[in-house]
Amino acid sequence: MIEEQKKGTLLVLSGPSGVGKNTLIDMFLNRNKDIRYSISATTRKPRNHEKDNIDYYFLSQEQFCNMIEEEAFLEWAEFCGNYYGTPIKPIEEALADGYDVIMDIEIQGAKQVSEKWPEAVLIFLVPPSLEELARRIKNRKTETSEEIEARLKQALIEMDVGRMYDYYLVHDNTEKTVLELEAIRQAESFKVKRINWDLVISSLKEGLNA
Amino acid sequence: MIEEQKKGTLLVLSGPSGVGKNTLIDMFLNRNKDIRYSISATTRKPRNHEKDNIDYYFLSQEQFCNMIEEEAFLEWAEFCGNYYGTPIKPIEEALADGYDVIMDIEIQGAKQVSEKWPEAVLIFLVPPSLEELARRIKNRKTETSEEIEARLKQALIEMDVGRMYDYYLVHDNTEKTVLELEAIRQAESFKVKRINWDLVISSLKEGLNA
Numbered sequence: 001m002i003e004e005q006k007k008g009t010l011l012v013l014s015g016p017s018g019v020g021k022n023t024l025i026d027m028f029l030n031r032n033k034d035i036r037y038s039i040s041a042t043t044r045k046p047r048n049h050e051k052d053n054i055d056y057y058f059l060s061q062e063q064f065c066n067m068i069e070e071e072a073f074l075e076w077a078e079f080c081g082n083y084y085g086t087p088i089k090p091i092e093e094a095l096a097d098g099y100d101v102i103m104d105i106e107i108q109g110a111k112q113v114s115e116k117w118p119e120a121v122l123i124f125l126v127p128p129s130l131e132e133l134a135r136r137i138k139n140r141k142t143e144t145s146e147e148i149e150a151r152l153k154q155a156l157i158e159m160d161v162g163r164m165y166d167y168y169l170v171h172d173n174t175e176k177t178v179l180e181l182e183a184i185r186q187a188e189s190f191k192v193k194r195i196n197w198d199l200v201i202s203s204l205k206e207g208l209n210a
Numbered sequence: 211m212i213e214e215q216k217k218g219t220l221l222v223l224s225g226p227s228g229v230g231k232n233t234l235i236d237m238f239l240n241r242n243k244d245i246r247y248s249i250s251a252t253t254r255k256p257r258n259h260e261k262d263n264i265d266y267y268f269l270s271q272e273q274f275c276n277m278i279e280e281e282a283f284l285e286w287a288e289f290c291g292n293y294y295g296t297p298i299k300p301i302e303e304a305l306a307d308g309y310d311v312i313m314d315i316e317i318q319g320a321k322q323v324s325e326k327w328p329e330a331v332l333i334f335l336v337p338p339s340l341e342e343l344a345r346r347i348k349n350r351k352t353e354t355s356e357e358i359e360a361r362l363k364q365a366l367i368e369m370d371v372g373r374m375y376d377y378y379l380v381h382d383n384t385e386k387t388v389l390e391l392e393a394i395r396q397a398e399s400f401k402v403k404r405i406n407w408d409l410v411i412s413s414l415k416e417g418l419n420a
Contacts (some may be wrong), residue, residue, distance in 0.1 A: 023328060025235040057363030124402065128413050159414060163407040167400040180400060189391060190377040204340050207284065 008036075008095040008104065008187045008194060010117060011102040011116045011181075014110045015125030015162075016155035018137045020171050024125065027178045028102065032185075036094040038103035041067070044082035057087065075112035086113070100185060107161045114164075121188050123181070124165035128172035130155070216405060218246075218305040219398045220327060221312040221391075224320045225335030225372075226365035229349045230381050231314045234335065237388045238312065242395075244302040248313035251277070256290035285322035296323070310395060318370045324374075331364065331398050333391070334375035338382035340365070340392065 012037055018064055029037055041057040043064050052058045059067070064083045067073060086103060094101050113120050127133040137148050144155065159182030162168055167184055171177050186192070223231055237249055251267040262268045269277070276291045277283060288293030296313060299300050304311050304313055315323065323330050337343040340362055347358050372378055381387050398404070 068301060126410065127414070156411065156415060159411050162410070163402060165402050167397070168402050168405075169400055170411070182395065183396040184391045184400060186390065186393040187377070190379055190394060192375050192378050195378075200336065200372070200378075201366065203368050204337070205366060 006098055006189070008098050008100040009185065009194065010085055010091060010095060010113075010120040011100060011185060011188075012110050012113055012120050012126060013102060013104045013123050014073075014107050014122070014165070014173070015100055016127065016133065016158040017153065018133050018151065019125045019127050020136070020174070021125055023174055024171060024177055024181065025102060025104055027174055028181055032182070033097065035172060035185075036090075036099045036101045040084055040088055040103075041087055042082060043083045044084075069201050074116055075109040077106075077108060100189075111161075112150075119194070121167070121184065122165040123184065124162040124168045125177075126162065126168050126170045127155070128170055132172075137139070154201070216308055216399070218310040219395065219404065220301060220305060220323075220330040221318050221395060221398075222323055222330050222332045223335060224317050224332070225381070226337065226343065226368040228343050228361065229335045229337050230346070230363065230384070231335055231383055234381060234391065235312060235314055236416060237378070237384055238391055241388060242310065242392070244385060246300075246309045246311045248301055248311050249336055250294055250313075251283075251297055252292060252294045254294075269293075276304070278347075280295065284326055285319040287316075287318060300408045310399075317368055321371075329404070330392065331377070332375040334372040334395065335378045335387075336369070336378050337365070338380055339343050344381075360420055398419045 013025065014028055015021055025037070029035060039053065039055070039057060041059050041064065043059055043061045046052065046056070046058055050056065050058075061083065062165075064076075067085070067087065068076060072088055073085040074088045074091065076083060078084075086105065086109070091101050091103075097156065103113075110122055114122055133155055134148055137143060137166075143151065158210055169177050171182050223235065225231055235247070239245060239323065248262065249265070249267055251274065253267050253269055253271045256262065256266070256268055260266065260268075269295065274286075277295070277297065282298055284298045286293060286300065288294075295321070296315065301311050313323075316404060320332055324332055326358040330360075337346075343365055344358055344362055347353060347361055353361065379387050379390050379394075
C-alpha cells in the first residue's frame with residue numbers, strides 16, 4: 001500500500017575528477033537493474049562507438065538552445081565551446097513511475113540540481129587519499145607530472161564543495177563503496193518526507209473499517 | 211582518518227503501542243554489538259527480575275527532581291504518579307566515544323529529544339496493518355475487545371505524529387526490518403553534516419605535502 005504511492009529518488013553523484021565515479025556507477029547499475037541512469041545531452045560530436053540516446057542525447061546547438069529557453073534542463077553548462085545538460089523530462093517520468101534515478105555530474109551542475117530539485121540526494125565521492133588519486137591519474141599515462149600536480153590542486157579545490165552535499169563516500173574499494181551507496185539509497189526510501197503521510201494513515205484506517 | 215573524528219549517531223525509535231519496538235531493538239542490539247542502548251530512569255519500583263542500571267536507573271523522587279532541575283534529562287514525563295526520563299550524560303559520553311546509541315521512547319518524548327538534540331535520527335515504526343496490530347494485542351490475551359478497540363483508535367492518533375519523524379519503517383517482518391534499520395544507521399554515518407569537513411580536507415592536504 002505504502003509502496004504504491006512512492007515516487008523514486010534522484011541520486012546525484014559528484015566528486016573530484018579521477019575519483020572513479022564511472023567505475024562506481026557501472027557496478028551500482030549492474031547490481032541494481034531497477035535503477036535508471038540519467039543520460040546527458042550535448043552539442044559535441046559523438047566519439048567512436050558513442051551512441052545517440054545511450055551515451056548522450058546528441059543535439060544541434062539550435063535544439064539545445066531551444067531547450068534552454070523552454071527550461072527543459074535540470075542543469076546545463078557550456079564547456080570548451082560545447083553545451084552539456086541534463087534534460088528534466090526523462091528524469092521526471094522515471095521518478096513518477098517509481099524508479100530511482102542516478103546521475104553523475106560535475107560540482108557546479110550539482111548545485112543547480114539541488115536548487116531546482118531540493119529532494120535530490122547529493123552524494124560526494126572522496127578519494128581515499130591524494131596519493132591514491134595521483135596514482136590513478138598517473139596510471140592513465142596521459143598527463144605530464146606538471147599536469148598531474150595541477151589536477152591534484154584542482155581536486156583539493158573541488159573537495160571544498162563537498163560540504164554542501166548530503167552524504168560523502170570514500171571510494172577506497174568499489175565493492176564496499178557500492179554497498180554503502182545501496183545503503184544510502186535504501187535509507188532514503190524510508191524518509192517520511194518522500195511519502196504522503198495522510199495516505200499512510202488513511203490506508204490503515206480503511207483496514208480498520210473493513 | 212575520517213573515521214577517527216566521528217561522533218556517534220543517536221537513533222530514536224517510536225511507534226504506536228503494540229507495534230513491536232522491543233522485539234526489533236532486541237534483534238538489532240544482538241546483531242550490532244557496537245551500539246549502545248539508552249537506559250531510562252524512573253521513580254517507579256522495580257518489578258520482578260528488573261535490575262538497577264540495566265533495565266532502568268531506579269531513582270527516588272528527590273533524585274529525579276534534582277536531575278530535572280539540573281537539566282540532566284534529554285526528556286522526561288510523569289505518568290500515573292511515576293516519573294520517567296532519559297539521562298543525557300550516558301548518551302553524550304557514548305556518542306563522544308564514537309558509539310551509536312539507540313533509544314525507544316514514546317511520541318511526546320521524541321519531540322523533546324529532537325528539540326534538544328536536533329542531530330538525533332527519528333525513526334517511526336508503522337504496523338503493517340491495523341488488523342495485524344489488533345492480532346498482536348489480542349495474542350497477549352490481557353485486554354477485552356473494548357480495550358483492544360480503544361487501543362487501535364489510540365494507535366491511529368499516535369500514527370499522526372509520524373509525519374514529524376525522519377524515517378518510517380513498516381514492522382512486518384523483524385528480520386527484514388532490522389536490515390532496514392541497519393541501512394538507515396549506515397547511511398546516517400555518511401552524512402556530511404556529521405563530520406568536520408575542514409578536517410577531511412586538511413587530512414587530504416597533509417597527504418599531498420608528505
